[in-house]
Amino acid sequence: MSHAQGRRRLLHALAAPCIASLAGCTSLTPPMTAALQAQAPAGLPSRVELAGVPFFADDSTLCGPATLASVLQAAGFAATPAELAPQVYLPAREGSLQPEMLAAAARHGALATRMAPELLALLRELAAGTPVLVLVNLALPFWPRWHYAVLVGYDLGRGELRLHSGMDGHASWPMATFEHTWARSGHWAMAVTPPSRLPATAELPASREAVLALQRVQGTAASLPAWRAAAARWPQDLVLGMGLGNSLYARGDKAEAASQFEALAARLDSAATWNNLAHVRWELGQPEAARQAAQQAWRRAEQAEPAWAEAVGETLRQVNP
């Protein structure tokens, strides 16, 4: 046995138990990664790589604008890091805050949706073809290094995530490491899509907020494609149904707005919906139908929805001259 071989064996003998004890220490594997390893989720491809996502290298504090430009361009919006910097970067903080990342995407006409705080949701979104912008704390809670990155793929077999991060356009991180750093941001992630397409894994409250945010900056009429997409996915939701009707009305499609309010009122029997239906029918020159809707609105407001009593009262006065 050679000298070198002996030394190597000694090293292995010392290191092996050390590493084994680390690997065996289950607390090092965070819960969501552990769940994915324990059972491969049904219907999830084992490997995904989104090739067409633009990468903007950043070695300073501008990872907010760089990552936002990346996901905006992937969704088909023209936006550069230089253009986004004044919209999200906060000089005194030398960084970008999360609400402004969402708001800046809406200012460019995109639908920016908060993702569910689940690793599996991120993977499903990637599998559906949408890159995901994540906030991580690269270091530890008492000495944070906040950082935005863009997830562009994963490999379940290797237990890795592919991402754009800082200067590295082809970064591969162990899933466990990603989850540790992501958990320190409270599992913050967002997806950017064209308004006519919701993220595959979007949840109802986040979608409501995303479409309302788009409407706030782009206007009621311009946000119609987003209301259509959201109301089609959740036909039983009052806010989305009202949003679709109001957006149609703002565009001047009064007849279509009336049939939207009609269908929604039939499903949900809501005072606000009956109220708006009464208004639109009145403007369409259908006074008798308008009065009927206003009476339904009043019945609901009296019975169960006192919040609308005042507005419905005004409507009743208008349609009963």
Added chain:
Amino acid sequence: MSSSRRATRWLCLLLASSLSFAGLMQSAQAALIGTETVAAVQAAEQAGGNQADGRTFLTQALQREDVVAALQQRGLSADEAKARVAALSDEQAQWLAAQVDQAPAGAGDILGALVFIFVLLLITDVLGLTKVFPFTRSVR
């Protein structure tokens, strides 16, 4: 002195809130109920509180001005600060007003560490708990 000033401020707030409430009611006249109003009322009902009234709208308006001022103090031009706050929801503006100096600001991975932190983070990097150094590989 300070207590009388506080009393005046409260009086102004009360007066302005009743005025703004009246204004809201007038604007609700002869118009469709807006989607943001539906969302706000639904959120308030689900939270179990009273419906959003004029006073909450007023405090939110005041807070927006505070947020604009706060962003200006932190290096933005007046125009950009206004445009950025206008793009936020009431809830986001409130959050920003409270968190502007504490919230995580995604910044990038530059480093200027003390030796202790350097060594600590080197170890946690190798364990896969953190991802500070580009040259480390997690043991697993």
